[in-house]
Amino acid sequence: MPNASVSTGMQLEYDTTGSPDDPALLLVMGFTAQMTMWQDGFCKMLADGGMFVVRFDNRDCGLSSKLDGVTVDVGAIMAAGREGAAAFDVPYTLSEMAADAVGLLDHLGIQRAHVAGASMGGMIAQTIAIEHPQRCRTLISIMSTTGEAAVGQAAPEAMAALLAPPPTDRQAYIEASDKSAIWQSKKYADQAATRERAGASYDRSFYPEGASRQLSAIFKSGSRSEKLAAVEVPTLVIHGKDDTLIQPSGGIRTAELIPNANLLLVSHMGHDMPEPLWPVLVDAILSHARNAS
Numbered sequence: 001m002p003n004a005s006v007s008t009g010m011q012l013e014y015d016t017t018g019s020p021d022d023p024a025l026l027l028v029m030g031f032t033a034q035m036t037m038w039q040d041g042f043c044k045m046l047a048d049g050g051m052f053v054v055r056f057d058n059r060d061c062g063l064s065s066k067l068d069g070v071t072v073d074v075g076a077i078m079a080a081g082r083e084g085a086a087a088f089d090v091p092y093t094l095s096e097m098a099a100d101a102v103g104l105l106d107h108l109g110i111q112r113a114h115v116a117g118a119s120m121g122g123m124i125a126q127t128i129a130i131e132h133p134q135r136c137r138t139l140i141s142i143m144s145t146t147g148e149a150a151v152g153q154a155a156p157e158a159m160a161a162l163l164a165p166p167p168t169d170r171q172a173y174i175e176a177s178d179k180s181a182i183w184q185s186k187k188y189a190d191q192a193a194t195r196e197r198a199g200a201s202y203d204r205s206f207y208p209e210g211a212s213r214q215l216s217a218i219f220k221s222g223s224r225s226e227k228l229a230a231v232e233v234p235t236l237v238i239h240g241k242d243d244t245l246i247q248p249s250g251g252i253r254t255a256e257l258i259p260n261a262n263l264l265l266v267s268h269m270g271h272d273m274p275e276p277l278w279p280v281l282v283d284a285i286l287s288h289a290r291n292a293s
Contacts (some may be wrong), residue, residue: 001063005058006103008096013063014056014104018047023137023289024110026127029100030119031162031218032211034062049286054105055112058097058124060210067091074212077219090101091213092268094120094221095174098127104134112291116140119246119271120214120261121204122149126254131248135191138155138292139235139258140285145250145269146257147223152250158183158271160243163215168207173206174198180272183245202239207221234292235261239285240269250286 001013001245013066014035027038035055043053057064070091077088101124105113114137117125122144128137145152154162161179177198181189184293235258249264255263264284 003063004104004107006100006107008099008103009019010059010065010100010103011118012056012059012065012100012104014054016108017043017053017055018051020045020052022047022050022052022103023293024037024108024113025053025117025285025289026101026105026110026113027053028115028117028121028124029055029058029061030117030121031214032061032203032208033119033121036200036204037061037074037197039275040283041275042273045278046285051286052244053112053288054104054108054110056101057205058121058214059092059100061207062205064291066210068209069274070213072134072212072216075220077216078225088216088220090220092125094123094218095131097124097217098131101128102132105135111135112137114140114285116142116285117144118142118273119144120218121216121226124133126228126231127221129231129235130224133231136233138289139231139252140238140288141234141272142238142253142281143233143240143246143251144254145188145246146225146228147218147221148253149223149226151253152246154246156184157245158244159224168206168208170199170202173202183243183266183271185240185270185272185274185277186244188257188276189266190274225253225257229252231258234288236264236284236288237261238264238266238281240266240271242270245271
């Protein structure tokens, strides 16, 4: 897979699917999740629908640049809450992560792209639409939220599972992936597939150190509500009705804030994108892109 040096000083690992002659679709993945969580088959479906699909590893994740040894007191930041995090210094915010993505577009010679982000990736995608609207054809915010403390909060048991330190032993790490069932789509639960992806993720890049820095970026960045209300980029918000990690109120509020945004609430979808739902998700993304064009 190619590697790009971007204007923020980061090296980003990325790959592409489809023809560069087609409109670009930039996929931004979420908290501690590698770009391979945008599964190959999902990317192929989007490319077959006429998109030039670009996915990449965020900083501090996967095979992209990592800030080894840089520590943050994420517990103190979380205790302060989103609105009170301004007093804390962090290595970077969602704005820098958004600038990484825009730097990748520069590297690829892409002036404007459809930008889809999942979970924290949705927060980054929203930030691109806010801070770099000229680079954004459309925004697709998937299972994400606005940064406001009153909406999109995780169920306590889901947050506990997310923040539990991962085992360092490969087999224990794979077995611990069973905990993600608490936020996954219950109707489409597939423990074997979840464990297979966990093993592949571990082998590609096991890097738990990046979690605290990415989490601190989320909390430091705070609420985007006021700026989202001024977004003019055509927007589609997708959220699972069964999401317990970022509850549906986060997606509903996002769609309420962004003028003329479309909202798709998906039945039986949790905080994941299981293969049986790919046709629904891909069709929604492709239709949104075509209608905006």
